Amino acid sequence: MLFSRSGNLAIDLGNTNTLLRDQHHLLLSEPSVLIVDEDSHRIEAVGEQAYAMLEKTHHHLKPIRPLRGGVISDGESAKQMMRALVRKASRPSLLRGFQFLISGVPYDTTPVEKRALRDILDQFSARHTHLVHEPLAAALGMGLNIQEPEGKLVVDIGGGITEVVVISLSGVAAFQSVRVAGDTLDEEIQDYFRREHHLAIGLKTAEQLKIELGCVYEPIASSTIGRQVKGKDLREGIPSTRWVSEAEISRVLDRPFRQIESCIHQSLEACPPELAGDLYRTGMFVTGGHARLKGLAERFHKLFQIPVHVDPQALLSVSKGIAHILNRPAAFRSMLM
Secondary structure, X not given: OOOOOOOEEEEEEOOOEEEEEOOOOEEEEXXXXXXXXXXXXXXXXXXXXXXXXXXXXXXXXXXXXXXXOOEEOOHHHHHHHHHHHHHHHOOHHHOOOEEEEEEEEOOOOOHHHHHHHHHHHOOOOEXXXXXXXXXHHHHHHOOOOOOOOOOEEEEEXXXXXXXXXXXXXXXXXXXXXXXXXHHHHHHHHHHHHHHHOOEEOOHHHHHHHHHHHOEOOHHHOOOOOEEEEEEEEOOOOOEEEEEEEHHHHHHHHHHHHHHHHHHHHHHHXXXXXXXXXXXXXXXXXXXXXXXXXXXXXXXXXXXXOOOEEEOOOHHHHHHHHHHHHHHOHHHHHHHXX
């Protein structure tokens, strides 16, 4: 893909995945991880290649996830990873700069955390560099008209943070967030196997279990669908396997999802009455990489008694929304930071 000075780039830098796109096409979607040689400080792998090596490296190779809780935790590593991923999307000799460079950022971020992201973006040559709040971009990516006065309830369940916003007139009327999301679900599964099965499993195995067997509404979870899980027996210290069902994983995921539900409740309590009436009609729009978990719509509908709409392209919603802004930056100037 040839970028020129007149080109634009949308960045969705997430805990789990990083997506790059222009106004029209998805250019890259790869895990937010890199492998660094601790002796030479050279990057050995990034993205998909680094993810394949995760938890299998020797002591000279250090795996790094530069983001934690939805924000940058290792600025220098994030800068290196971003540079490598942008080069993957374009030949370095052709990368001359951008007209607009826009990145999503969680709504619940401090000025210092925003500055860390700006430092990463400043390494690229661009005439206009902006940040946009991810829940607003996600709403645009789902095709919602956020410029009208009618309220929209958006729940963004990402890798490191869950954000709940009520949007009206291109702004946020009510907001809550909780640092419970995809990473927390993986850690819960790990802890469960350690406690109940005396089996140590890696984060990658826990993530695969979440994707394959993840169900958040126990009444529809199957006790016959399951798979063998490989790990290390903590008592014997030898490789071992355990069988786990979808219903068992559903019980593991219940506690973190109760925290997410509490966050939604708090946001609804802070919502102005007129907008609350809108939400009863329009319902809840759920997006983010973990909106695709089985039973999520049924669980939220039973509790909140409003329509629940799950984005069929939940992983892409933020990047699609930023691409929509790139097509008409003047129309969304009030949202750009």
